[in-house]
């Protein structure tokens with residue numbers, strides 16, 4: 001069957017256009033408002049039996065999953081624009097701030113509801129590799145959350161962009177944390193991790209690629 | 220030989236007997252209400268010397284929060300996916316160093332053993348716990364039936380592998396069948412139970428119907444479910460979690476608050492059923508069965524033999 005790359009391209013562009021035009025009408029505050037709700041909803045479910053007979057771990061996991069999904073969504077905004085022409089740059093800050101909010105809730109559930117005991121909290125952070133890695137991921141997100149405002153962007157100038165590259169290690173550590181906390185090799189965490197690595201690959205600057213190619217040729 | 224018995228497994232389950240012993244309850248419906256209304260301490264009075272007097276978890280708690288990877292890795296997967304499992308007819312192959320090896324029909328086994336109620340603490344390696352009113356018989360009764368030969372030192376167990384009925388077998392990197400094992404003296408200990416029921420009803424499929432092991436002083440994964448094979452041997456048998464991660468899961472896997480696991484501190488546990496604000500409580504040595512079983516490990520370094 002003959003394919004028509006031209007038409008497919010046109011279709012793609014028009015879908016992207018559609019999203020771009022539609023999204024321009026979405027006010028940012030509504031993203032914040034909507035994004036605020038899921039943790040509240042999960043908390044409600046946990047209090048009313050909707051998360052099963054062990055709501056603490058279930059809540060912790062729901063929030064971790066939500067955080068990772070938001071982290072990946074925020075991380076895919078640049079490649080979405082570059083490769084598919086979908087422009088969601090307007091929402092990047094709100095998605096970033098919400099991601100931090102989800103992971104902070106995730107951490108809070110772990111501290112307050114799950115582990116509870118101060119000495120055990122320290123021991124767990126130091127001794128359990130998947131916790132250590134999650135914790136480092138969270139700490140890397142801290143300066144990003146603090147500088148997610150216009151004042152910081154102006155004040156830091158070019159350094160702001162450099163600082164916000166911390167999201168690269170943060171998303172990798174988040175994905176790794178998920179792979180490691182399963183007791184066996186499970187499909188879902190690996191799929192998340194593969195998505196993260198793919199998104200990461202789209203960020204390798206073209207310059208680096210050509211350099212690598214030339215290097216190979218010389219050998 | 221396996222499936223020719225006239226008696227069905229369900230004919231000899233302990234339900235009727237159980238209810239007779241507790242006429243104050245007046246039936247299965249009242250049983251549930253009774254537990255809600257706090258009649259439960261009465262149970263403990265009726266229970267034998269091996270039962271704890273702690274209040275059991277509810278039937279719902281015990282039967283909806285399970286690890287049974289043959290049906291999926293999520294805690295809710297077993298209850299969702301196990302219901303198609305055929306548990307009747309069922310037979311257990313007993314082989315290795317026994318006088319009477321063979322395929323034992325479960326109904327024949329159950330006709331010869333005495334079923335009793337045991338309310339045991341149950342501690343998962345994931346640092347959660349429950350109190351479970353099992354019905355079952357001592358493993359020793361089964362081993363005596365087959366006649367253990369003098370050279371035997373260990374008992375190995377295997378879970379059913381039936382891909383048509385166990386969707387979890389397709390996924391997860393476990394080498395099936397699920398395998399577990401005990402030293403012979405552990406297996407012969409009066410606390411070691413072959414469970415066939417829960418709350419006086421048939422054992423739910425997600426809990427390992429129709430026949431599972433319960434070793435209350437060891438982490439839950441030792442208590443292998445839906446057993447189809449029991450082998451007496453003179454060598455320490457391979458066990459599933461140990462095969463996967465020998466650094467994390469030892470052959471003994473006795474509950475021990477002083478030996479930290481790479482994933483979970485074992486110093487404390489959370490009993491299922493306490494809701495969103497459940498407090499952790501200290502984990503007891505041998506899960507509280509120290510008096511009964513500590514002598515099995517006299518002179519052994521429990522840190523090295525975790």
Ligand code: HEM
Pocket residue numbers: 057060061062063064065066067068071103106107110131134135136137138170173174175177178181
């Ligand atoms: C970049 C930051 C983080 C991300 C993206 C993240 C993500 C996740 C995800 C996706 C899960 C599994 C959800 C599921 O199974 O459905 C999870 C579970 C978990 N996370 Fe995180 N997490 C992060 C940071 C942390 C931190 C800082 C802690 C604690 C110090 C933590 C503790 C846990 C715990 C205890 C679990 C549950 C483990 C279990 O049930 O065995 N996480 N997290």
